Amino acid sequence: MSDQMIMRVNEQALKDFCFRVFCQVGVCEEDARLTADLSVAADLRGVASHGVAHLRRYAEGLRAGTIVARPQERVVTETPVTAVIDAGAGLGHPVSYRAMQRAIDKARQVGVGFVSVRNSNHHGILANYAMMALPHDCVGMAMTNASSKVMPTFGRKPTLGTNPIAIAAPAGTQRPFVLDMATSAVALGKIEIADQLSKSIPEGWAMYKDGAPATDSHRAMDEFKRNLGAGLLSLGGAGELHGGHKGYGLAIAVEIFAALLSGAAPSPLTYPKTPEGKPGHANIGHFFGAWRVDCFRPMAEFKKAMDEYQQSLKDVPKAPGQDRIYIHGEKEFEAEERNRREGVPINRTVAADLRKLAHEFQLESVV
Amino acid sequence: MSDQMIMRVNEQALKDFCFRVFCQVGVCEEDARLTADLSVAADLRGVASHGVAHLRRYAEGLRAGTIVARPQERVVTETPVTAVIDAGAGLGHPVSYRAMQRAIDKARQVGVGFVSVRNSNHHGILANYAMMALPHDCVGMAMTNASSKVMPTFGRKPTLGTNPIAIAAPAGTQRPFVLDMATSAVALGKIEIADQLSKSIPEGWAMYKDGAPATDSHRAMDEFKRNLGAGLLSLGGAGELHGGHKGYGLAIAVEIFAALLSGAAPSPLTYPKTPEGKPGHANIGHFFGAWRVDCFRPMAEFKKAMDEYQQSLKDVPKAPGQDRIYIHGEKEFEAEERNRREGVPINRTVAADLRKLAHEFQLESVV
Numbered sequence A, B: 001m002s003d004q005m006i007m008r009v010n011e012q013a014l015k016d017f018c019f020r021v022f023c024q025v026g027v028c029e030e031d032a033r034l035t036a037d038l039s040v041a042a043d044l045r046g047v048a049s050h051g052v053a054h055l056r057r058y059a060e061g062l063r064a065g066t067i068v069a070r071p072q073e074r075v076v077t078e079t080p081v082t083a084v085i086d087a088g089a090g091l092g093h094p095v096s097y098r099a100m101q102r103a104i105d106k107a108r109q110v111g112v113g114f115v116s117v118r119n120s121n122h123h124g125i126l127a128n129y130a131m132m133a134l135p136h137d138c139v140g141m142a143m144t145n146a147s148s149k150v151m152p153t154f155g156r157k158p159t160l161g162t163n164p165i166a167i168a169a170p171a172g173t174q175r176p177f178v179l180d181m182a183t184s185a186v187a188l189g190k191i192e193i194a195d196q197l198s199k200s201i202p203e204g205w206a207m208y209k210d211g212a213p214a215t216d217s218h219r220a221m222d223e224f225k226r227n228l229g230a231g232l233l234s235l236g237g238a239g240e241l242h243g244g245h246k247g248y249g250l251a252i253a254v255e256i257f258a259a260l261l262s263g264a265a266p267s268p269l270t271y272p273k274t275p276e277g278k279p280g281h282a283n284i285g286h287f288f289g290a291w292r293v294d295c296f297r298p299m300a301e302f303k304k305a306m307d308e309y310q311q312s313l314k315d316v317p318k319a320p321g322q323d324r325i326y327i328h329g330e331k332e333f334e335a336e337e338r339n340r341r342e343g344v345p346i347n348r349t350v351a352a353d354l355r356k357l358a359h360e361f362q363l364e365s366v367v
Helices: A011-024 A029-044 A052-064 A092-110 A127-136 A188-196 A217-225 A244-260 A299-314 A330-342 A348-360 B011-024 B029-044 B052-064 B092-110 B127-136 B188-196 B217-225 B244-260 B299-314 B330-342 B348-360
Strands: A005-009 A074-078 A082-086 A112-120 A138-144 A165-169 A177-181 A284-292 A344-347 B005-009 B074-078 B082-086 B112-120 B138-144 B165-169 B177-181 B284-292 B344-347
Touching (some): A005 A011, A011 A029, A011 A052, A011 A344, A092 A112, A092 A138, A112 B112, A127 A165, A127 A177, A177 A330, A244 B177, A244 B299, A299 B244, B011 B348, B029 B092, B052 B348, B092 B127, B092 B138
Antiparallel strands (some): A138 A165
């Protein structure tokens, strides 16, 4: 990313800009604020692929009505420890925020809480939601399905989403553990970057449409862009030799929790067409959970155990050529600290688009 | 395994044999029966590495007192939706069975249930416990930590267990989905087999003690057996190129749920020595969970969605050289059907050991 980084933008100004765009396309202030803040939070954590880079897509979807600006969000069914929310085809971020908050409220009251969401949209980085559990002394979990990009093991048609899983657990003096991982070997973004830099990609990331291992990033991206049938490989790669069936199994598990339990569409049907062949309402599914730590063990004991455990991993002798062992979330916390200090990093392409959006929405540009 | 398979044993006779061995070393009848049945269930499902092959190890541990034959199993803390059980250093199978049953009971009553176990032992295949949820129309989950065999990403000392995860979800006319996967790229058993067959192993499975990629199965197994510091790699392999940090993250997540929430030992400390340097009581941790489907969606709808989803995966065009796409658990269900018909497959090495055990325990041999 550093190749492309050209500027740093004031965090609050960027949030306010996104907020105004959302308001102009009809989103209520609460949801506009949530989506703006959660989008910029992704860029702050260094995950530019899931942040304000999506602002145009969201704004255009809202304007076209494929994303509903004022959705009828409703609780479909609820118990003291579970709920299903229908997002009404609105933005994914605000409903996810509220669903995770509901899971946490249940955990605070009863011990655990799980909320599944249907008829939703792309909602940025999962870590945003799993991490909401941390200040409440809960372990948090989030999952989502997504449009089909990944091959099932032994198959050659993208049928699974990158179906990520996030788990966040609080620690004491150490940083919390924050895992946020696609169940594919890599995200499509890595192949996009290789394509832009004219670099080859290693076997084990993707397959061409004919099922052969993809190594030419240009050909792979071309097949992806034209929807010809190229696909990402599951975590563990092609076949079963390196455990590709495990990544494939995790993707199915996410599909079960996020889509089949809530009644959302499975990955191949997440972005349907209308009978006229136009883009319809998305029907993405999410799953959020929270476990209250002190239902299992006193919080102080758990935090101490987390600190000691994480430190013991960092203290492991390093592999040849390596000088540091990371705990999940560490890189992102460090990026966030730097970016809060120096400004949100925005790359050339996204900056140009934000300027264009400023012009279109008659707002002052922040980049 | 087929190379080594020499005989098929009557299922009930094998279960009774194991039961008698456990009784003779002081285990109560209920626990002896559960451990015998759950052990043979692994062999029935074709997972010979986790079945009666462990009988000697369990029997000797029970005789030596490192596994407590009549443990003080007790509920440490409990809420309507959570519990922590101290296994009292007894056998892992019976406490796991009861813990999962308790999680299911909570799910039946309240909607979800989670039970974490500490001071436990090896408990065979995780699928045994996750699948207990199926007849109760629940989604089941099980996790366990284990002794250190896996390198953290960028490290070169085994510090993580193979820390498996199992998830089982009911279907309608299709078989249920049953994922049971180590979070390492492969199990040590695969390297053992390559060693026995004098075959090399592919890069991405393991590291020698010096941190170089292991390809010579003899050298790798020698370093493993002598505890010199060789280690398995996480799902995704070495480094981050193919997502090894994801398998590493999942292993930490299992450690958090199974060990840190319950107060069990983290993987490197699961099998401690006594002050005299002898083997002490193990302190393995497990985590079991159940979600009642109809708290989210009517069971009939869910089953139909599971059937359609699984069928849609099987219908995907096949990769070159492949003629079938599997759903997790299918291979094991098919093995179980065959083995119930033809007898439990027992390989030469295990058969010899069972005969020796029969002699030692003055029982009639069943192999």
